[in-house]
Amino acid sequence: MKALNNLKAKSYIVSTLFGLATTGKHFVQNLLGIGDRPTIQYPEERRAYSNRFMGVHVLTRKADGDIACTACMLCATNCPADCIHIVAAESPKPTVEKYPAVYEIDMMRCVFCGYCEDACPVDAVRMGRDYEYAELSERNFVVGIEYLADRPQLKGKNISVFREPKKLVTQKLRKAS
Amino acid sequence: MAKITINEKEFEVEDGKNLVDAAEENGIEIPHYCYHPGLSVAGQCRMCVVEQEGNSKLQIACNMQCKDGLKVSTESDRVKDAVKWNLEFHLINHPIDCPICDQAGECGLQEYFMEHGKYKSQMREQKVLKEKVVPLGDKITLDKERCILCSRCVRFTQEVSKTADLAIFNRGDRSVIGTVNNEPMKGNYQVNTVDICPVGALTSTDFRFEQRVWFLEEAESICRGCSTGCNVNIHHKAGKHIYRLKPRYNADVNAYWMCDEGRLTYKSANFDKRLNAARLGGVKLPLREAVQMLAAELKTLVAMEQQDEIAVLLFPTETNEDLETVFKTLKGDLEINAFYSIDVQALIDEDEVKDELMMRNDPYPNSRGFVKGMKAHKIETKNLQSLKKDLESGKIGHLLIIAPEDPQVTDLLAPLSQATSPDTFVSLLTPQTAAADLFAQALSIPCISHYEKKGCMINFQGREQQLSGGFRMIKESLSLDECFRLLLEEYKKPTEIDRRKGAQQ
Known part of the structure; x- marks a missing residue:
C-alpha cells in the first residue's frame, strides 16, 4: 500500500516529461515548418475573411x-x-x-x-x-x-x-x- | 343634437356638423385629403367615401352633414375597395421620392398607403413628368410632380388669406398647381399652405432639408411675434435646436393659421444667437458667481441707501409668473422704484390688426399681463427717452436690464448703450449675445428664451394662455424666476462685514 502511494506521489514526474515532450514536439515542428500552425505571420500573411464580413x-x-x-x-x-x-x-x-x-x-x-x-x-x-x-x-x-x-x-x-x-x-x- | 350611426354604433353629435369631423371626434378615422375643417368643401379627392343606408352609391363624407337618423358605414368591403383603388389612382403620377421629400414622416400618402393601400401596384404606364423645385417666392418651394391636386392650398389663398395666388392649370393628368408664370406668392400667410398640403408638393424653404420630421419633438407654446398670441407647436430636436413652429388649433385665437413672420421668431432662440455663459466685461465666469456678484452689487447700493440710483429696464415679453417674481423681488424686497419700459399702455390703445388676417400692431406677446402686473404692484414705468436722459445726467448708478431675445428690443437698447457712461454699472439678464455685446463692460447673465419658458401670457383679447416649453437649449441658462430666487437667496446671505459686525456686538 505504501509503495503504491509512493508511486502515486511520484507520478507527476512522468506527466511532466510527457508535457515537455509535447512542447518539444511543437517547438521542433514550428521551427522546421512541419504540419498546421494556428499562428500566422501577420502582416505578411493574412486570414481570408467571409464575404459577409462587415468592416469599415x-x-x-x-x-x-x-x-x-x-x-x-x-x-x-x-x-x-x-x-x-x-x-x-x-x-x-x-x-x-x-x-x-x-x-x-x-x-x-x-x-x-x-x-x-x-x-x-x-x-x-x-x-x-x-x-x-x-x-x-x-x-x-x-x-x-x-x-x-x-x-x-x-x-x-x-x-x-x-x-x-x-x-x-x-x-x-x-x-x- | 343629432343621433347618427357609424359602423352600427350610435353617436350623439352636433346637428349639421360635418361627418368627417364628427367621426374623428368619436375616434373613427375617415381618410381624407381635400377636406380641411378650416376651408370649404371641395370633394376633389374622393378618399372619404362612406356607404350610406338608403343610398345605392357611395357618398363622400366631407359633403355630408350630420342629422338625425344618418346611418353610414366606413368599414364595409365596398368602402374599403373604393378607398384602396382611389389611393392607387392618386399614386399614378406621384414620383414616390420619399427619401428626398421633406414631407416624409408626416405625409398623407404614406400614412394612408400603410393603412388602406394596394400594396402591389398594377400601374405599368410611364409617370407624367412635371416640374420640380419651383421656388414660389422666398418662403415656398413647389414640386408639381408630388401634388395630388386636392386644391386645399388654392382654397386657402381664396378663402382665408384672400391673395388668390394659387390655381390649378391645365387638364387631366397634366394638371399642375402653381402661380401665373411661377410668380412669387404674396402676403404674410403663405406657409400655411405648406401646413395644409397633405403631400410634399408645397414645402417650406426655411425648413427645406433641415431635418427629417421623425426626429422632431413637439412642445406647446405661444408665438412671441405679436399680441395675438397664436398657439404654436415648437418642433425641436432633443431640446437642443428648434427647427420650426407650426400653428396649434385654437378656435378663439388663431384657428388653424399663423403668420409667416411669427414662424421665423424661433430663429433668435437657437444657439448661434444665444449667450451661453455669464460674462463680465467680455470675460466668462461661472453662473453662480455672476448672480452672487449682482446680489453683492445691489446689496451695497441698498446698504448705502442709494436705492434710487438703481434703475430697472424690462419689456412686456415675460410671463406673468416671471413678472410677479421680478416685481416682488425688486419692489417688495429691494424697494426699488425706478422702473423703465416702453410705453405699453400706448401700444395697447393703438393695437389693431396690421395685415390681412390677424397679425397685430403691438409687437409684444404679453402687454396686457405686464400692465396687470404693474397695477397689482403699484408700479409706474417711465419711458425710454427719460431713461436715456437719466443715464446721460448720471443719475443712475446701476442699471438692471431684463432683455428678451427679440431683435427689436436689441434695436431699442442700442441708443441706450451709447448713452451709458462708464460710471453706470450695467447688468443684463438676457438670452442673446447681441444684447450682451452692446454693453461690453456689463455683467451679463444668460437667461432662457421665449420658447423654453413655462407660464402664462395674456393676449389682446385678455385671454390667459399657457406656454409649456420645458426644454433647455443652453445648459447654463436661468429662467427669470430661478434667477431672481437665486439672487434673493444670495442677497439675504450675511456678508463678511455683517458677520464681523455681529461678532463685535
Whole structure:
C-alpha cells in the first residue's frame, strides 16, 4: 500500500516529461515548418475573411462620380448606436435635389451591425472589408465623406449598383425653360 | 343634437356638423385629403367615401352633414375597395421620392398607403413628368410632380388669406398647381399652405432639408411675434435646436393659421444667437458667481441707501409668473422704484390688426399681463427717452436690464448703450449675445428664451394662455424666476462685514 502511494506521489514526474515532450514536439515542428500552425505571420500573411464580413463603411459613388447618398437619413434613423451624422443640403447640380453636405460616422460608437446598409434605399452606404483601423487620437475616428468614399484601400471599387430612372425630369424641363 | 350611426354604433353629435369631423371626434378615422375643417368643401379627392343606408352609391363624407337618423358605414368591403383603388389612382403620377421629400414622416400618402393601400401596384404606364423645385417666392418651394391636386392650398389663398395666388392649370393628368408664370406668392400667410398640403408638393424653404420630421419633438407654446398670441407647436430636436413652429388649433385665437413672420421668431432662440455663459466685461465666469456678484452689487447700493440710483429696464415679453417674481423681488424686497419700459399702455390703445388676417400692431406677446402686473404692484414705468436722459445726467448708478431675445428690443437698447457712461454699472439678464455685446463692460447673465419658458401670457383679447416649453437649449441658462430666487437667496446671505459686525456686538 505504501509503495503504491509512493508511486502515486511520484507520478507527476512522468506527466511532466510527457508535457515537455509535447512542447518539444511543437517547438521542433514550428521551427522546421512541419504540419498546421494556428499562428500566422501577420502582416505578411493574412486570414481570408467571409464575404459577409462587415468592416469599415464605404460610401458609394454614382457612375458619373457624384456621391450616391441622397441624405434621406434612413441610415441615421436605423442606427442603433446613433453614430451617423448627416447634414443635408441643396445640391449644386441641377439634376440632383438633395445631397449630404456632411456625412460623418463615428467609428468609436459604431457597432458594425450593418443596419445602415440594410436601410439604404440607393446602395449608398455599404459595409466594407477593411478591418485594420487604428488612429492616434479618438477625434480621428470621426470620419467624413473623403475617407468613406475615397480612401486608397478601396481602389475605386465603390460604384453604386442602384440604377436611377433614365429620364430625369428636372434636366429636361430646365433645358426647355 | 343629432343621433347618427357609424359602423352600427350610435353617436350623439352636433346637428349639421360635418361627418368627417364628427367621426374623428368619436375616434373613427375617415381618410381624407381635400377636406380641411378650416376651408370649404371641395370633394376633389374622393378618399372619404362612406356607404350610406338608403343610398345605392357611395357618398363622400366631407359633403355630408350630420342629422338625425344618418346611418353610414366606413368599414364595409365596398368602402374599403373604393378607398384602396382611389389611393392607387392618386399614386399614378406621384414620383414616390420619399427619401428626398421633406414631407416624409408626416405625409398623407404614406400614412394612408400603410393603412388602406394596394400594396402591389398594377400601374405599368410611364409617370407624367412635371416640374420640380419651383421656388414660389422666398418662403415656398413647389414640386408639381408630388401634388395630388386636392386644391386645399388654392382654397386657402381664396378663402382665408384672400391673395388668390394659387390655381390649378391645365387638364387631366397634366394638371399642375402653381402661380401665373411661377410668380412669387404674396402676403404674410403663405406657409400655411405648406401646413395644409397633405403631400410634399408645397414645402417650406426655411425648413427645406433641415431635418427629417421623425426626429422632431413637439412642445406647446405661444408665438412671441405679436399680441395675438397664436398657439404654436415648437418642433425641436432633443431640446437642443428648434427647427420650426407650426400653428396649434385654437378656435378663439388663431384657428388653424399663423403668420409667416411669427414662424421665423424661433430663429433668435437657437444657439448661434444665444449667450451661453455669464460674462463680465467680455470675460466668462461661472453662473453662480455672476448672480452672487449682482446680489453683492445691489446689496451695497441698498446698504448705502442709494436705492434710487438703481434703475430697472424690462419689456412686456415675460410671463406673468416671471413678472410677479421680478416685481416682488425688486419692489417688495429691494424697494426699488425706478422702473423703465416702453410705453405699453400706448401700444395697447393703438393695437389693431396690421395685415390681412390677424397679425397685430403691438409687437409684444404679453402687454396686457405686464400692465396687470404693474397695477397689482403699484408700479409706474417711465419711458425710454427719460431713461436715456437719466443715464446721460448720471443719475443712475446701476442699471438692471431684463432683455428678451427679440431683435427689436436689441434695436431699442442700442441708443441706450451709447448713452451709458462708464460710471453706470450695467447688468443684463438676457438670452442673446447681441444684447450682451452692446454693453461690453456689463455683467451679463444668460437667461432662457421665449420658447423654453413655462407660464402664462395674456393676449389682446385678455385671454390667459399657457406656454409649456420645458426644454433647455443652453445648459447654463436661468429662467427669470430661478434667477431672481437665486439672487434673493444670495442677497439675504450675511456678508463678511455683517458677520464681523455681529461678532463685535
